[in-house]
Amino acid sequence: xxxxxxxxxxxxxxxxxxxxxxxxxxxxxxxxxxxxxxxxxxxxxxxxxxxxxxxxxxxxxxxxxxxxxxxxxxxxxxxxxxxxxxxxxxxxxxxxxxxxxxxxxxxxxxxxxxxxxxxxxxxxxxxxxxxxxxxxxxxxxxxxxxxxxxxxxxxxxxxxxxxxxxxxxxxxxxxxxxxxxxxxxxxxxxxxxxxxxxxxxxxxxxxxxxxxxxxxxxxxxxxxxxxxxxxxxxxxxxxxxxxxxxxxxxxxxxxxxxxxxxxxxxxxxxxxxxxxxxxxxxxxxxxxxxxxxxxxxxxxxxxxxxxxxxxxxxxxxxxxxxxxxxxxxxxxxxxxxxxxxxxxxxxxxxxxxxxxxxxxxxxxxxxxxxxxxxxxxxxxxxxxxxxxxxx
Ligand code: SF4
Numbered sequence: 001x002x003x004x005x006x007x008x009x010x011x012x013x014x015x016x017x018x019x020x021x022x023x024x025x026x027x028x029x030x031x032x033x034x035x036x037x038x039x040x041x042x043x044x045x046x047x048x049x050x051x052x053x054x055x056x057x058x059x060x061x062x063x064x065x066x067x068x069x070x071x072x073x074x075x076x077x078x079x080x081x082x083x084x085x086x087x088x089x090x091x092x093x094x095x096x097x098x099x100x101x102x103x104x105x106x107x108x109x110x111x112x113x114x115x116x117x118x119x120x121x122x123x124x125x126x127x128x129x130x131x132x133x134x135x136x137x138x139x140x141x142x143x144x145x146x147x148x149x150x151x152x153x154x155x156x157x158x159x160x161x162x163x164x165x166x167x168x169x170x171x172x173x174x175x176x177x178x179x180x181x182x183x184x185x186x187x188x189x190x191x192x193x194x195x196x197x198x199x200x201x202x203x204x205x206x207x208x209x210x211x212x213x214x215x216x217x218x219x220x221x222x223x224x225x226x227x228x229x230x231x232x233x234x235x236x237x238x239x240x241x242x243x244x245x246x247x248x249x250x251x252x253x254x255x256x257x258x259x260x261x262x263x264x265x266x267x268x269x270x271x272x273x274x275x276x277x278x279x280x281x282x283x284x285x286x287x288x289x290x291x292x293x294x295x296x297x298x299x300x301x302x303x304x305x306x307x308x309x310x311x312x313x314x315x316x317x318x319x320x321x322x323x324x325x326x327x328x329x330x331x332x333x334x335x336x337x338x339x340x341x342x343x344x345x346x347x348x349x350x351x352x353x354x355x356x357x358x359x360x361x362x363x364x365x366x367x368x369x370x371x372x373x374x375x376x377x378x379x380x381x382x383x384x385x386x387x388x389x390x391x
Contacts, residue, residue, distance in 0.1 A: 003227040004262045005220075006255055008201055015251045018046040027051025034303065035062045042257040045300050046250045056292050056299075063299035063327040066306070071374035072326050075309065077126025077161055078334035078363060080115055080341075082107050082146055084352060085139070086132025088167075088216035089209045090197075092245065094280035095132050095354050097214075101282040103352040107339035112150045116157055118341045122363060126161035126379035127154055128193065128332070130354075133167030133215045140215075144173055148180035155181060155188055161379055163238060165193035167215060168225035174232030192229040195240030195273055196222060199255030203246040207285075230266050237263045238311070240273030243297070244288035253297060260305055270308040271330060272301055275315050280355040291320060302327040314359040314366060321359070325370060331377075333359070333366040 021043075030044050031054045040048070048054055083106035086095040094102050107115070119127055129150050134140035147166050154162045169177070198204050201219050209217045216222070226237045239259050241252050256272070263270050274297060276288030288294075294316075302310055309329025312321065321331060335346035336353040348360045359366065367380055 001227075001266060003224040004259055006199060006223065006258065008199075011199075011251055011254050011258075014043055014254055015046065015248065018043055018250060018254075019050055021047040022050035022052070025051075025053060027054040030054075031058060031062075034059075035065070037066075040304070042254055042261075042304075045257065045304055046254050049253055049296050049300055050250055056295050059296055059299040060323075060327065063302045066303050067326060071376065072370070073376050073378075074325065074328070074370065075126065075161070075330045075378040076124070076367060076380050077128050077163060077330070077332055078119055078124050079128045079130055079165075079332065079336060080112070080119065080150075080334075081130045081336060081338045081354070082112055082150060083131045083143060084338050084354065085134075087134045087139070087214065088132060089211070089214045090216060091207045092242070092277055092280065092283055092285040093354060094282060094350065099282040101351065105338040105352055106146075109146065109149055111339050112146070113153050115339045115341050116150070116153050116159070118343060120157050120159070121343070121383070122341070123367075123380050123382040124363070125159055125381060126163070127159050128163035128165055129154070130165040131167075135213060135215050144169070144176055145180070148177050151177070151190070152181045159188060161189045161191065163191040163193050165238075168194055168218075168222045169228065171228055171232065174228060174234075178233055189236055189269070190234055191236035191238050191269070191271060192226060192234045193238040193240070193271075193273070194222060194225045194229075195238075195242060195275075196255075196259070197240070197242035198246045199223075199241075199252055199259070200246050200248065207245055226263055226268070227266070230263075230268055234268070236269040236271070238271040238273055239263065240275065240311075242275055242277055243294060244277030244285075249289060249293055249297065253300070256301075257304065260301075260308060264305075264307065270305070271311050272305070272308055273311040273313075274298060274301075275313060278315050278355045278358070279350070281350050281353070286356075294320070295323065298324055299327055314357055314361075315355070317358045318361075318366075318369075321366075325375065331366075331370065333361075333363040335360075
């Protein structure tokens, strides 16, 4: 199958047609079809998104009604940043190379292993390993080596789901990664994470830069990363939008739907991340989208892709988590600091983190709330003490 590609002009034209349909008041009829389970294509979904005469509460209600009966069935994993060094220059990110305000930290291999032990003792069975993205050279090789070692450690500790979020890799780097972990047992799920953040090449260039020395500036290389990952052996992909970078959410939704369909056609399991832009160290950009827009996007994607899992993190406040939990697949809690975990908590200082986290309650408290409300949570086996008496 050819690698994923986009035609931005075609997407913009489709987005414009969807707006015209929304203005022509096609929304209520589409909403009735949506509720009745009639298949809607991506243009219909975006028309619904844009239809001011279709209340967000109605879309959320349809998404709720489409879920399997009973309490929400969630999955969780926690982020573990190995380093906050980065050669990228993304304007919205605290880790960007030229941010002199960030305290740079890289965890040693033993500190990373200790963090995995702590997360495991705290009941986590899913972990996302993160670094920055680096130019070709010794630093990039070293970070790939460290991530591979951390993935190996996580497999040895019986983590059931390990997510790799270290930028886009080349085919030979995937070989290094798979050569450094035990042969595939399929006992654990390995997921490659590459958030495009925005599918609009112009917006991408505005935020991620155009300097070819900057490893993050290559829009196409990033867009095709899941195809290289799948060729190398990854069976699970985690694309994502950074909501707030591009004001044209309808364009982003059309592109994201196309990407998800491509990944499903490649037989990949798909996790869809929808973080909202937040404040970060030394940045001027921290206006995410509204609660209403986030709820519309989540509801529509949840119905359009029942086989995928929408991921919401603790960038969202507790009230937003409660609103969306019935229609998402994954709630992730944790810190974007480097090696931040203690036996009962975590460091969240923005001066050493990628971005600001809104909900800084402990992982146990956050997950216990949803367990107590009846949810099941894969990837979490709380110690009896932490469930009864969370920190
Ligand atoms: S978004 Fe990623 S690549 Fe860009 S500066 Fe931040 S960590 Fe680096």
